[in-house]
Amino acid sequence: MKFREITLAGERIHLLPGGAVLLPETETLVVADLHLGKGTSARARGLLLPPGDTISTLEKVLLLIEAHAPRLLIALGDSFHDHSAGKRLLDAERALLNCISQKVDPLWITGNHDGIPVSEVAGDWLEEYRCGDLLLRHIPSAVIPAGHAELAGHLHPKIRIRSRGHVMSRPCFITGEERLILPAIGAYTGGLDISAPAINSLFIHGSAAYVWGAQDVHRVA
Incomplete structure (x- = not known):
């Protein structure tokens, strides 16, 4: 499995197939916007979404952990779709979360959907985490302190790609x-095109976009 390496604030960062990030110096895996429990939340409001989104998302995280053997897992907020999502977890979902916490130390960054820590899961909850000169948070900040860089989620970035006469959103x-800004990896998460002002305005000096296939990561813009 091939990754794409970038550098921010002097820190090496590996962009991984699957939409996660590895910080190799500290053996840290970073994911964003899992939105666990989104399906059950929607069904409680009468929306007929099929079950299985939480299992699918947790299995994806577990595969990333098994592939890269990190010491620490950091989830950049909106890991749970609402404050009561932990109470709605099925036994199989709890088992997957327990399996994850046995393999890594989980650290949960609070988001706008899960601003109150979910007590049903193992791991610490923080508003922000600092790894060297990298600031890890949920919502991208307007101003980043000099000499630092930021890893964030929240915006669910997507890009339209034209291929063989077809347009795909990835x-x-x-x-x-x-x-x-990391992509959302939750099974039922939508996305915002990177041309939208909420994203584009954060990169006034230019940006690069990367998508992934099964085994590698490609720059597409």
Whole structure:
């Protein structure tokens, strides 16, 4: 499995197939916007979404852990779709979360959907985490301190790709001089095109977008 390496604030960052990031110096795996429990939340409101989204997302995270053997897992907010999602977890979903916490130390960054820590899961909850000169948070900040860089989620970046006469919309990483926004990897998460002002305005000095296939990561913009 091939990754794409970038550098922010002097820190090496590996963009991984699957939409996660590895910080190799600290053996840290970073994921964003899992939105666990989104399906059960929707069904409680009468929306007929099929079950299985939480299992699918957790299995994806577990595969990433098994492939890269990190020491620490950091989830950049909106890991749970709402404050009661932990109470709605099925036994199989709890078992997967327990398996994850046995393989890594999980650290949960609070998001706008899960601003209150979910007590049903193992691991610490923080508003922000600092790894060297990297600031890891949920919502991208307007101003990043000099000499630092930011890893964030929240915006669910996507990009339209034209291929053989067809246009596809794909989740993507988007990065600039001092910032990387991770894609959402939750099964039922939508996305915002990187041309939207909410994303484009964060990269006034230019950006690069990367998508992934089964085994590698490609720059597409």
